[in-house]
Each structure stands twice: as C-alpha cells, then as structure tokens.
Amino acid sequence: MKGPKLSLPFPDISRNLFDLSGCVSAVTGAGRGIGLALSKGLAYAGSDLVLVDLNAGHLEGAAEEIRAIGRKASTVHADVTAQDTPERIVRAALDMGGGIDVLINNAGIMGYADIIGITDEEWDRMYGVNLRAPMRIMRAVLAEMVAAGRGSVINIGSSWSSRASVFNQDGGGVDYCSAKAALQSLSRAAAQDAAPHGVRVNAIAPGAVDTPMHAHHRDYLFEYEKYIPLGRMEVAEDLVGPAVFLASEAGAYVTGQTIHVNGGLLMVD
Secondary structure: OOOOOOOOOOOOOOOOOOOOOOOEEEEEOOOOHHHHHHHHHHHHOOOEEEEEEOOHHHHHHHHHHHHHHOOOEEEEEOOOOOOOHHHHHHHHHHHHHOOOOEEEEOOOOOOOOOOOOOOHHHHHHHHHHHHHHHHHHHHHHHHHHHHHOOEEEEEEOOHHHHOOOOOOOOOOOHHHHHHHHHHHHHHHHHHHHHHHHOEEEEEEEEOOEOOHHHHHHHHHHHHHHHHOOOOOOEOHHHHHHHHHHHHOHHHOOOOOOEEEEOOOOOOOO
16 A cells, blocks of 8 residues: 655655755855854855855855855845845855755844833834844745745744843843744744745744854853853854754754754743
8 A cells, every 4th residue: 555645755864864965055144153153054064155144244254264164155245124135145046056955044133122112113123134034035035945845944033032031131122032933933834834845944042142242241141151051151053953953854854843942041842
C-alpha cells in the first residue's frame, strides 16, 4: 500500500543536515551585533550572503568579514522602511545566485515608552521598523520562495514580547514589546500560508543580549545576569546555532514556531 503524498521531502540524514552550501541568504541589520553574528554563522555553514544595513561603514566591514570566510557577499545599503528596499533585496539575491533560500529579518529598534506618555510618532516609528518593514520584505521574498518551492524565513523577535517591560527605565516598553509580539504572531500566520508551498517561517526570540544596541545602558543590562539560570549574559553568537538549524535541512519539519533563546531568563511553552 502506498503511503500519503508528502508535501516536503524527508531530511537526508546521511549528509550534514546543517550544510547551507549553494544557498543565498539575506540578512537585514547585518552590519554589527546580532545581524553580523548570524551572517557569519550562515557563511561558515556554506551560504553566500546579501547583507542589508543602514550604516554604510558597518555594511562594508561585514562584507569583508564574510568574504574572508570564503563566501560571496553582496551589500544593500538601505533603510528597511524605504519603499524600494524589498525589491532591492530580492534583486541582489537573484543577481548573486538565481534565487533566495534564507531570509533573516533582524533589523530593529528599541523603545522604552509607557502607555500614557508614548506619542503617535514614537508608536508609528517602532511599528514601521519592527513590524511593517519585516512584513514588506517577507512578502517580497516569499513570492520568490513560493515560486521555487523552497525557503526559510526567520524573524528576530524578542523574549520581551512575553514580559510586561523591557528594562523598566523610562517606561514599560509598550511599543517595543507589542511590536515584537506582533512580529512573532505574523510569523505564525505567514507560516500557515507558506507551508503548502514548501516554505517555512519561524521566529527566534532573544533575551537580554550584550550588543551595541544596549551600549548606552550596558551596566543596567548586566543587572539581568544574576537572574539568568545559565549564569551568564547572552551574546549574539548564542543565536547562531538556532538560526542555522531553522535555515537548514536540520529544521525541515519546523514551521510557525518561536524559539526563545535567553539562557532560561524566560521559560515558556
């Protein structure tokens, strides 16, 4: 008796499931911090990179690091909220390898506003960068992935989406926490749409990560270290393994999920 028709192939466990050789991956916010670490991790796994960042100097430095690993690197100097950025990312990927296999929506901004004090402008900026831009880029990239019948999208959310505050400094982070929660919900909804076409969409939710984004309050950030069960502050490199897993054949049966990577600071189902 024949078994049911499979919409996705079984992973071939006779090979390295984490191998990304021949792939083209696009990473936003790739110039430094989490984005740079993820880009380098994908490159070490064998992928060529389309690097996207607002800072031209950081972008060129990142490209040099990727090329030093032995992979190709194309750069897109852009604001992720710009109207033409999604098209530019897709075009760069197609020019590099004829397709786009992995997208990591990493670019984002932080906010600490409280619900009473937040302005419309602050709210719109946070949602523009942290939700609308990833949606638009994902929409453009998914069209290519669906046509190819393969691909993996990874959106970088935050474990703070499941907490009531960010750092309890100037406010509760109502804008940041809610935007990241919405991004993770968007990932689940998009995963349902993309799954019949062989494309996966997931999110990774970091905890308190020691990156340049937190440079102006780094001492306060490290106050969280004593609450982390694994006993140390998170660094950007801690996110590389989960990202390569979700990008590669190793994660071929994982979609619509948010993986919290925070050393146990937040434990959720």
